[in-house]
Amino acid sequence: MSEQQREHVSALADGELETLLVGPTISALEANADLKAAWERYSLIGSALRGEALRPEYRQIAARVSAELAAGPIPISASRDAHRQPRPRAAESSRSRRGHYAGMALAASAAFLAVYALPPLFTPSAPGSTSPALALVTPPRAASGATTLSPPTSSRLVTLTPAGPAEGRARWHLAAPEVESKLDQFLVNHQASAPANGIKGIFPYATVVGYEAGR
């Protein structure tokens, strides 16, 4: 893993990578476990610096890599760097842009975060708090008496809780939160009912769930 590759991954995590470099960087990520581990660390630190709730899966991913190293057959070979102390991404990207001293200052800040700020963020959410974990839902009852047009299974648009204004960023780049909520509902329903989406499994939903407007 070269320093340049590491900087590209850092820029990708910030959404600042040049378009032409996105494809090669993703390919490098795909092939290089060291870069993959760096990506995990950068995501973790970036989320902490942005004040976002951290998911324990970040640590689980790293722990799994270590466990797989010890266990034997490794689906994705783990990185040498996975055992090193995480280097602050913000410090690295800043070093080239702002100079050595600014980088040291950010590194110190990140070290402070790692020691004092991150542990409470990793604490599992209290019951009832907002979490992406969703309860299992039983399959819907069949629609009785419906006139079948062509697909026997139809979509149904059901909002289980009132759609309130979305927190955070405007995914659709609109000023009206109510319209954003409506578009999200339309989109999820669309992905469920679009005919050929069936062959893509859960992939079409990755766009819905994964998409986030610029940070």
Next chain:
Amino acid sequence: MKRDAEVAAAWSLRRRPRLGWLWPLLASLAVTQVAASPESEVEPFERMRQALSSLNYSGVLVYSHDNRMETLRIVQRVTNGRVQAELESLNGPPRGLKQDGGQVTCRLSGQHLIAVAQRALGQEGRHGQPLKARDLAPYYLVQSQGQARVADRQTQVVGIMPTDALRYGYRFFLDTQTGLPLKLDLIGGDARTLEQLMFTSLTLDPEPPAAEAEVLPPEANDPPTLTPTEDLPWTFADLPPGFELVSAERTLDASGGTLEHLVLSDGLAAISVYVEASEEEGLQGGSRIGAIHAHGGKVAGHHITVVGEAPAATVAAVFSAVQRQEGGTP
């Protein structure tokens, strides 16, 4: 008129496709068309369908869009033919989705919790039949594009390339051993990769997660009524080539208003048209999430919202084609 301008803008693209010379070139460079050899007629879609409906797996997905990358955790388990899958974002605001059989529940940023019914596997074709590669002609070329390595596994690359700029192309990287798609490239009208979804790690047949408490959903709204197309009060004047109405249903939206949902498809791409009778606020003009475009506005006293994974001009053209039909069931 704004609407006329939208029509003109949409169709100017059809008349003068960007880099139109590229499509014949792509076709000539096509490695092997799937339909060309009988043995390769082993349907890639059938392999994907079998994998998606039978495999237990977990992994980490990366989703690349707009020069950004998001990380998601994915888990699927299949019990007696019932597919249960979870998708969870690992960065940014907490978001997640759970599929349990035919039910999909999704939580996005904030208070959104949306539940919809998933179309069943084997009904991907325009008329509810299993999708076949040959059904996609003449608007797509289905090609075998060799092999590649993804998530430390060998994959067979299948390209579905559009023959014009009115729809996107796809490149599926199917696990050679199982048929599971390990990577999906979304190709834009200029043959540029717009988005990528890719496993960075994959574990097949993982231990099933601990049983979770099963929660009954609250009373759902009235089930949708599937409307025969001849009774539709809406028609389409001049759709982009290849797109046709494949389903229509009427249901209630979250506020109790009537909502009509019409689905158009060219065999692969799908575009939804939502018609609201209420005067609620809705999308005006165009917007997008990644490569998914939406276009909305008022038509004959109703609010129309068009959503689909298609270029902006195509979605705008569908919006412009919507017309109120006299004599239809109101």
